[in-house]
Amino acid sequence: MDFLRHLFANQPLIALFATIAIGYLVGRIKVGSFVLGGVAGTLLVGVIIGQLGVNIDPGIKTIFFALFIYAVGFQGGPQFFHALNLRSLNQLVSAFVMCFTGLLCVIAGAWMFGLDRGMAAGLAAGGLTQSAILGTAGDAISKLGLSPAITKTMQTNVAVGYAVCYIFGSLGPIIMVTWFFPMIMKWDIRKEAVKLAKELSGGKAELEPGQFNAVNDIITRVYEVTRDRTAIGRTTLELDRQFSDASVEGVFRAGKMVEMNDTTTIELGDAVAMTGRLDAFKLSDTVFGREIASPPGFSIVEENRGIILTNRVLSGRQISEIHDHATIDTRHGVFLTAAKRMGRDLPLLSKLQLKTGDELHFTGSPSDLDRVQSKIGYKISAAVVTDFIFFGLGMIVGTLIGMLAFKIWGVPISIGSGGGCLLSGLLFGWLRSVHPRFAALPIGASTFLRDFGLAVFVGVVGIGAGPQALTAIEHYGVTLLLLGVAVTLIPQIVTFFFSYFVLRIKNPIEALSCVAGGRSANPAFAALLAKAGNGTPVVSFTVTYAVANVFLTLWGPVIVGIITKNAGP
Known part of the structure; x- marks a missing residue:
């Protein structure tokens, strides 16, 4: 030792x-x-x-928390600002009700049981499972002008409150979302998820876990053009129009590849490669002839490409609507294979609404993808490097915002550098989504900043709290644990029934997703996904999660400002 x-x-x-x-x-x-x-x-x-x-050195804690919270804001910026519209209004209100009810529970508990500012903030951080409150509240406490001993004690109490309340704060939403609410409402989560997926897919059945729909897989087949087939004398673009969801990707003639474009004409004896979804090949034998093995030297170069949606004309529109309104001249040879929002896979269903900032993945030839990309947004490229000019500006702006002080109902509030960097990250993340040339911060880089920044910050907080933590736990332990249970459960119960009866969020999957997202409860969301067996909870979760991340983080300085009791020296 x-x-x-x-x-x-x-x-x-x-x-x-x-x-x-x-x-x-x-x-x-x-x-x-x-x-x-x-x-x-x-x-x-x-x-x-x-x-x-x-x-x-406490400066390490400050720097890494600023990096963490800026990355959180940057990644959630596009979705947060998109949530501020009439289409998502009920989900936006649901998330705010959850956050505000949680704040009221924390303040009421602190006043009733005489918690100091630090312990109250820790109760919020653990009971509402929002680690970022550790930083924003600690920063706010340091600016109160108190003695170093009292400041140190209250910052320790933030960590203690978080540690005591976190376990049930994380477990509680899992119980409520996957068992309690479905039980009292008599919902079968899996059946409801299948039902919702069927609605979103235009009536197609949802498959069980482990099953897949081979009809929807994108495949390539090669056909030999034989006599009296309708493909002879027709251009590749004409054939693409006929097949709609399959396209001519290559023509092999007289032992070599044909330099192909939309006006290339098919001739007798050609070997034609078609790429598309399986159900688009029903007429292939009639149009081309018999299917054959690929001739030696016949190769098709395809690319999987991710594109960030920035075209506002497409935002809010359903996949099927975009597909049906796009001409074959635009979409031929390009196939949507996956969609992600805030890093989470979306269910690729026909009625899924796409939003600005969504990550769309396509398969097709490079030239076809280039054509479509120009109408959607910008390419996700491993070659993209961090724009340190805008990154530096973002951190400066966040720090300056954190220096501002204001009053709410006479209570002095300063969001600190943590809250400032969160708002700055939201702004610059949104800027990146609408103006791709600026503020590049690749997803890998921002994820590393987020995860490592939080790990370092929490590590320093824990080490610094060590000497005083056991004393605080001994003094507040049982009381704090029970308060944490109340702060975890009450906001969920209030918000669920408010959302169901007042906001009219009646769909079971959407209602449960809003509860998990409004708490920014990732473990509960993961448990809900497992129960659902598909990706239907993702859409509602991402809206409420983005909103909750902002408000819950800002509650740190608000609690420190409203609660007036300081810890003893």
């Missing part, structure tokens, strides 16, 4: 990285379907290692 104490005193970064590594290892341990998660694991391990008296 003395060796570790000496090592950590001389090299505190070793203590930090040991906290992160062990914390994420602990976070992987499963108890039934419950997983603690790397963030909570890191905090708990940090508290233990902090008992050795490790001192880490």
